[in-house]
Amino acid sequence: MTVEASRVTTQATNIPAPADDSVVRHDWSVAEIEALFALPFNDLLFRAQQVHRQHFDPNAVQVSTLLSIKTGACPEDCKYCPQSGHYNTGLGKEKLMEIEKVVEQARAAKDAGASRFCMGAAWKSPRERDLEVVTEMVRQVKSLGLETCMTLGMVDTDQARKLADAGLDYYNHNLDTSPEYYGEIITTRSYSERLDTLASVREAGMKVCSGGILGMGETTTDRAGLLRQLANLEPQPESVPINMLVKVAGTPLENVDDLDPIEFIRAIAVARIMMPKSHVRLSAGREQMDDSTQALAFLAGANSIFYGERLLTTGNPQANRDRELFERLGLHPETRQEVASDEVREAALKAAMEEQARANVEGSLFYDATREATPASSEGQVRERKPCGLVV
């Protein structure tokens, strides 16, 4: 049966009853996942929403802020990425940011209501002297009461342990796509090296953030293959970014065909069903989506969003748009309930969030960059930094 033909009716697929969806499985086959993709759209979203409500507040969305702490000139050749040194995208090379500047931006993000601060560096892997600096960043950002996340390229067990010892909560390393399609996108780093990094992160006791990018010319089978890799990890990643490719001029994928937004929503819903307890993050490409597509993504089970440094740029229309969308959809930011070791601070943050929600204070959730210039913008204007591959 073709994928199209099997969409005719739910009975045409051999999918377990929705009640089984509450079980976290690590034995998914590509055929099973393709059958999920082939469900009638309403059936798929209904099942995803059922799973979502078993494990999460359906109206809570986790909000993270992202800062690129080292931009450009990356030796890897990821075909989607403007930071790769292999392509001429006009993106300048920047050295590692100073710790104080990172902490200042983390403080601004916290004031804006972010619960997690993510820092990305365009490296193949961190060098020893870089690691000393970034571990100090982790300590200082953590001391503000924020969860911390980093994406620094490949890390071995020893490097992962140093990051964990500094207090890093999450490490991001995406699988990007299926093992079968991977060679079309990246040649300088192998799929198994990516899996090794995820294993090192787990071994060090950190939480895993790992997902992929859709719209790179891959097939539905490749999307199923990516989700299979992620869901069959034991344990599954706590955070799963599902990104829509942002086509950047100068990269090899700048002219790839657009992905149908409905297919993107299907992938979110399938990810939700397969990884019922993970946060599924709507990440890169969100700015290009209209409000209806974003609303469908939340309905399909996305419950995390990312802010890049656009949050800190003048005018910040994206923040206003997001605040309005949250209000229109009745969404609220998730608090740090999962951080048991920080109960006092969490309680204070939760109380502050609830107070903000009651008061409906404009600008309380999302940072208003027009209020005052941050140190990063004091040179005139904030340059738009690109996080690693735009897609953590």
Ligand code: SF4
């Ligand atoms: S996605 Fe990350 S690793 Fe790949 S080229 Fe971009 S910065 Fe480098």
